[in-house]
Amino acid sequence: xxxxxxxxxxxxxxxxxxxxxxxxxxxxxxxxxxxxxxxxxxxxxxxxxxxxxxxxxxxxxxxxxxxxxxxxxxxxxxxxxxxxxxxxxxxxxxxxxxx
Numbered sequence: 001x002x003x004x005x006x007x008x009x010x011x012x013x014x015x016x017x018x019x020x021x022x023x024x025x026x027x028x029x030x031x032x033x034x035x036x037x038x039x040x041x042x043x044x045x046x047x048x049x050x051x052x053x054x055x056x057x058x059x060x061x062x063x064x065x066x067x068x069x070x071x072x073x074x075x076x077x078x079x080x081x082x083x084x085x086x087x088x089x090x091x092x093x094x095x096x097x098x099x
Contacts, residue, residue: 022082052075054075058076060083060084
């Protein structure tokens with residue numbers, strides 16, 4: 001790619017998409033159900049404070065952040081640095097790790 005930062009080797013158009021969408025991702029209409037989704041995940045997986053949770057492809061952390069707020073030790077991993085940086089303040093939540 002000329003004139004722009006190269007995507008990691010082997011990455012697809014998804015990398016570029018999520019890099020570009022990071023700034024507005026949490027404003028998308030489907031994110032309005034996040035709290036309901038977190039409640040359903042918590043019940044379905046019988047999550048309890050103190051448990052560890054790995055969120056692969058965590059994006060901006062729209063699920064990981066509220067789960068960490070419920071006392072889980074969350075590790076969020078995403079290929080897109082822009083998605084992770086969209087939640088920079090959440091990185092200070094006790095028990096959460098982001099990479």
